Every structure is written in C-alpha cells, then in structure tokens.
Amino acid sequence: MRARISDVAAAAGVSVTTVSLVMNGVESRISDETSQRVRDAARAVGYAPSSLARGLRTQRTRTVGLISDQIATTPFAGRMLAGAQDVARDHGHLVFLVNTDSDETIEQEAIRALTAHQVDAMIYATMWHRTVTPPAGLRPDTVFLDCRPDGGGFRSTVPDDREGGASAVRELVAAGHRRIAYLDTVDTLPIASSLRLEGYLAVLAEAGIDADPALHVRGATSAQGGREATERLLDLGADRPTAIFCFNDRMAVGAYTAAHRRGLDIPRDVSIIGYDDQQLIAAEQDPPLTTIALPHYEMGRWAMEAALGVRADGDTDAAYLMECPVIRRDSVGPPPAEVG
Amino acid sequence: MRARISDVAAAAGVSVTTVSLVMNGVESRISDETSQRVRDAARAVGYAPSSLARGLRTQRTRTVGLISDQIATTPFAGRMLAGAQDVARDHGHLVFLVNTDSDETIEQEAIRALTAHQVDAMIYATMWHRTVTPPAGLRPDTVFLDCRPDGGGFRSTVPDDREGGASAVRELVAAGHRRIAYLDTVDTLPIASSLRLEGYLAVLAEAGIDADPALHVRGATSAQGGREATERLLDLGADRPTAIFCFNDRMAVGAYTAAHRRGLDIPRDVSIIGYDDQQLIAAEQDPPLTTIALPHYEMGRWAMEAALGVRADGDTDAAYLMECPVIRRDSVGPPPAEVG
DNA sequence: TTGAAAGCGCTAACAC
DNA sequence: GTGTTAGCGCTTTCAA
Numbered sequence: 115m116r117a118r119i120s121d122v123a124a125a126a127g128v129s130v131t132t133v134s135l136v137m138n139g140v141e142s143r144i145s146d147e148t149s150q151r152v153r154d155a156a157r158a159v160g161y162a163p164s165s166l167a168r169g170l171r172t173q174r175t176r177t178v179g180l181i182s183d184q185i186a187t188t189p190f191a192g193r194m195l196a197g198a199q200d201v202a203r204d205h206g207h208l209v210f211l212v213n214t215d216s217d218e219t220i221e222q223e224a225i226r227a228l229t230a231h232q233v234d235a236m237i238y239a240t241m242w243h244r245t246v247t248p249p250a251g252l253r254p255d256t257v258f259l260d261c262r263p264d265g266g267g268f269r270s271t272v273p274d275d276r277e278g279g280a281s282a283v284r285e286l287v288a289a290g291h292r293r294i295a296y297l298d299t300v301d302t303l304p305i306a307s308s309l310r311l312e313g314y315l316a317v318l319a320e321a322g323i324d325a326d327p328a329l330h331v332r333g334a335t336s337a338q339g340g341r342e343a344t345e346r347l348l349d350l351g352a353d354r355p356t357a358i359f360c361f362n363d364r365m366a367v368g369a370y371t372a373a374h375r376r377g378l379d380i381p382r383d384v385s386i387i388g389y390d391d392q393q394l395i396a397a398e399q400d401p402p403l404t405t406i407a408l409p410h411y412e413m414g415r416w417a418m419e420a421a422l423g424v425r426a427d428g429d430t431d432a433a434y435l436m437e438c439p440v441i442r443r444d445s446v447g448p449p450p451a452e453v454g
Numbered sequence: 455m456r457a458r459i460s461d462v463a464a465a466a467g468v469s470v471t472t473v474s475l476v477m478n479g480v481e482s483r484i485s486d487e488t489s490q491r492v493r494d495a496a497r498a499v500g501y502a503p504s505s506l507a508r509g510l511r512t513q514r515t516r517t518v519g520l521i522s523d524q525i526a527t528t529p530f531a532g533r534m535l536a537g538a539q540d541v542a543r544d545h546g547h548l549v550f551l552v553n554t555d556s557d558e559t560i561e562q563e564a565i566r567a568l569t570a571h572q573v574d575a576m577i578y579a580t581m582w583h584r585t586v587t588p589p590a591g592l593r594p595d596t597v598f599l600d601c602r603p604d605g606g607g608f609r610s611t612v613p614d615d616r617e618g619g620a621s622a623v624r625e626l627v628a629a630g631h632r633r634i635a636y637l638d639t640v641d642t643l644p645i646a647s648s649l650r651l652e653g654y655l656a657v658l659a660e661a662g663i664d665a666d667p668a669l670h671v672r673g674a675t676s677a678q679g680g681r682e683a684t685e686r687l688l689d690l691g692a693d694r695p696t697a698i699f700c701f702n703d704r705m706a707v708g709a710y711t712a713a714h715r716r717g718l719d720i721p722r723d724v725s726i727i728g729y730d731d732q733q734l735i736a737a738e739q740d741p742p743l744t745t746i747a748l749p750h751y752e753m754g755r756w757a758m759e760a761a762l763g764v765r766a767d768g769d770t771d772a773a774y775l776m777e778c779p780v781i782r783r784d785s786v787g788p789p790p791a792e793v794g
Numbered sequence: 795t796t797g798a799a800a801g802c803g804c805t806a807a808c809a810c
Numbered sequence: 811g812t813g814t815t816a817g818c819g820c821t822t823t824c825a826a
Contacts, residue, residue: 119821129797131796131798134821148795164818170506170820171801171802185539192531195551209550212548213535213540223543230503230504231548337740338738395735398676398704400677459803468812475806475812504802506803507804512806
C-alpha cells in the first residue's frame, strides 16, 4: 500500500509531528538537518500525503466544484473551463466538473454531491450569457460564470455585451458607414441580444445617425437564419445597408452566403461584422471575418479567482463586466461609392 | 456547522452504527420503525454524510480523475466529457477534470494530485486520435480515451478510422463514382490520416478501381488547405475526380469553396464527403455536408464504464474500436454524365 | 527543537 | 436488532 506519514517518521527516526511540519513547510522550529532527513525519507518511501485525511482534519479540501449547464453542445465551454482550470492549478486546487444539461434534478444532485465532498468553493456556469434562477441550496459564496442570478446576491461575471455591440458598430461607423443593419436573433433567451441592440442604438445616436427600423431584422440563430434575414435586407434595393452587424458568427456566415449569391463582394460591396470569434469558423471564412470576441477564458479565470478569494474586486455582488475586444480581420471596409 | 452522524444518532435516539447502516441501505438487521426514525432525524438535522470521512475509512472515494491534453482549442472535448460524465453520474461518481495542454510537468503534477486525492479510477484522454507515450507513474488500470499507449498494456478506446474511411469511400462508390480522390492532411501526427487512407485503398480495390496516385493529395488541415488541394485536383481537367473524400470537415469546407469558385455545383458536378461531423460546421454548409461522425460521446461513455469496471469487454488491453457512422446529408450524388 | 495524543467523521468488526 | 469501539491518515495543541 501507499506510504503513510508514520512510515516516513519511522524511516527518518522522528515523530509524525515533525514529518507533518516539514511536509507543510512550517519549518521554523525544525533543524535543517532533521528537515533534510525527513525529506529524504519521504522520497525514499515514495510518500504523498493523503488529501482525504488532510481534508478531514483541516476541513479544507483544495477542491472546487464547477457546475455547468452544457458542455457538449457548445464549443465555448472549453475556453471557460481552461481559464478556471489554470487558476485552480496555480493555487493547488483540483476541480470537479459537473454537467447538468440544465436538468434541475441533476443540478440538485450535483450540489449535494459537491457539498458531501466538501469543496472549498463553487462556480455555477452557463454557456450563453443569460439570467438564471439560482438553484435552491446553493451556497451564498458561489460565483456565477457567464450568467447573472436573477435575484442578485451572488458574485458573477458576464461579458459586456452592450459595450461589445457598441464596439462593433463603432468599427463600422469609423469605416464610413451610415446605413448599418443589426442582424438580430429571434431567440429572446440570451440577454446578449438586447444588450447588443442597446450598444448598436447608442453608437448610432452618438454618430448622429437616425436608426432605421427597417435595418433591424431578426432571424434564427443559425447560418440559414442569417442568410434569410440578410436576403430581406438586400431586398431593400437602394435603401439596403452597406454594413451588417450580426448577432453572432454563425449568422454572419449566412450573411456571407446571401451576399455572395447576389454577386456582392465582402467587404467591397458590403461590410460584415460578427460576434463570438468562434473558433474554426470566424477565421476560416473567405474573407476572414471581423468580429467581437467573447472573453470566455478571462471570465473563467475571473470566476475561479473570485471563488478562491484571490482577487479584491471579486468581492462585490455587482456583476463584473468583461470586455469583448474587436478582432479585426478582412470583412470590414469603406462603404461602396454607390449602392446598386 | 454541518450535521454529523452522531447528531443524527442523538436526534433519533440510536447509535451511530444504526445511522450508518440505515444511510448505507444495509437495513437487513434494522427494524422498519427504527429505520424510519433515523431517516426522519437525518432530514430534520439536514444530514449529509461526509465523503471525506467515508473515503478515508473505506479507501474508496467515488471520484475519478480525467486527464486531457487539450480542452480549450477543440470543440470535440465536450462530447467526450459528456459521455464520461453521464456514466460517472449514473454510478454516483464525481469527476476531477485536469487539462494539461500536453505539458509534461503539469501532467506529472496532475497525476500526483489525483493520486493524493485517491481517485478510484483514472482516464487519460486526447482530443485527436493518436499514439501517446504514457506518462510515468500512471496507474496500470488507467483507461486511454481517443489515444493508444505506444507500448500497449493499458485499456483504450479509439475511433475505427480505417473502417470509417472505408465507409466514406463505399458511400461514394455506391453513388456510382469511380474517380474518387482522397484529400489528405499533410499533418502526420494523427494516425487517423493513414488509417483512413487504408480504408480508402481497400474499398477502391474491393470495387475493382485502380488507385490513381494523382488523386491522393495533401493539404494543411484547414479550410484554406482544403481549398488549395482541391484546386490542384480540379486542375486535372478531364481526369479530375467526380468525388472527393476529405480528411475532415474543415478541409471539406475548403473543397466547397474551390468547387464553387469554378462554378461547380455540389453534388451535381462533384460529390464531397467529410469526416468528424463537426458541430456548427458540417450541417450548416450549403448544401449540408455528408460526413463520417467521430463517436466522441460513445467513446467517453466506454472509457468511463471501463474505468469504473462496469463493462465486461473493457477488460482486454486491445484497443476497443468504436464505429464511425455515416451521416448522410446532401453533398453526395451520382457522378456527372460528363466531366468538363 | 521535538514528541504525545486528541480528534476530524465515518465504517465495520465484534459484542450483546 | 442494536451498541461499543478501533482506526482510516492526517494536523495541531500542548507539554517536554
């Protein structure tokens, strides 16, 4: 069996107290020689302290539970987990990952199991920015990742979608566009939709452009939805937009298709900007898609830092807004001299 | 603080043994009445057994460690985790997820930490099918997921890429094609590349078609790589293939672009089949891409079942080959009557 | 500078 | 049918 602390003590000819002290770096009172002897003995017998026994004694397990709604169906999960993971590792913690598929029974079960395992902290994550009703029994120091608890009272971090939407439109305005469409989703669940709309409207006003309701269209959140909505936009003839801000990259792909079918070149005839900076999609379009990145990795890091109590600004219960940077590629240019 | 077993015992007026027995369902010797009293008391004081104390005592923690090389940079991770996760939950286990980014130091550290936490089982996963050198110190009952340990000796599951490649080409042959290209990757790391080539060659032979070396081209594993390689194929003029089997969906997207640029319709003028069934890509192409699915979810399940010892066929150290099913969409049709 | 011993919360052998 | 108790492997108080 694995070596215990008493094996090390016996091998080094000291007490278990001494071994414990040395292993935990509390060496103020231990002589250098003893300390070295203990270390050698530990290595010799292949000793590794039992986290279980230590956790039982100290009531701190150096584990954190991460409950997430989806993990399988979105490519976003990864970056968030990676961020959380990296921070946990830097602080010597292991993370329990539980995927609930938004099933309340599974969620309750997860909370129970995680509690039974005495995790030091808990993170509740969703894969799309939205408002959630915190499940009953969630500890009050739980950190919400990519979602806001509807009653407040918890720490949380979400992308700054309003400002992200504003950045996108500002990018278009800076390129010289005045007729800018917002290709929105019909899906009302993600609050990102309305937040980005706010940003869109704000920048239009800021630039002295009257918002034309005809330029705010909606479609299904898919390439096909984006294509169909773009076709409606292009049907506007001389009134058609010269630039389209798409709710996300998938819809932007549809906008590309619609434009290409009409023989419109991107960005010469029409500029397109997306949202999400989705891997394997945005950068691989032809031309590569200019878009707004969702700061998943950074949010993952922030949440874990807040959960572990290693960041000062993680102590407020106001949602921490994470910046969505502009990723400039080749789908935005100046408007065409003339719209045919 | 949280309730302990002795609190329940006191509340129910019984011994801790009785409580323990009831909580663990070993009620053979407990009267129904006592049993009910204990259960009520437990609920009343809000008792949940400490997994730590139980684990220390029984030396079984009901946790499993899952070490993976990448999680952030691929959309594949999710389905594998979901499969593993689902099985773990069904068996009352929690999973520790560790992402190593293929860094050996982090890998060693992960093994150490997981061992210290006394996980009941361990899974070593990669996000692309490949051969790996097992890290030192890995327990012999570790299960390899989507990779094979180069010296053997461990249980593992990988996709049956040879048969998957064969299925793809069979699909094309069945549609009537004779000039079938294999648009391969230049990347030699994934053994999937050569396995699929074997399948391609085998089916060609089986159908009595001479393999034309000119139809086996390679490109970078990206849409651009696929486009460039496809252009070379299309440059063959009258000798051009009527169907292209692409190493993966990303490259297939490039093949679409190349075909469309030459005014070729898919599948009327050229049929295309991909591999991976990558979410948000394959199904969203125009026309939707026929492809071969990688059985990530199923492999995740298999690995966890093998790790937990709940499947009989998980006991051999030969790699378990998981079937890659054909996903029929609209990019494959009969060959054109005449090649222009 | 070091050691003895209590106790974290539980299970299970054994006694009644 | 139920209770007593040792002990899982560690940390930490207290004493030497």
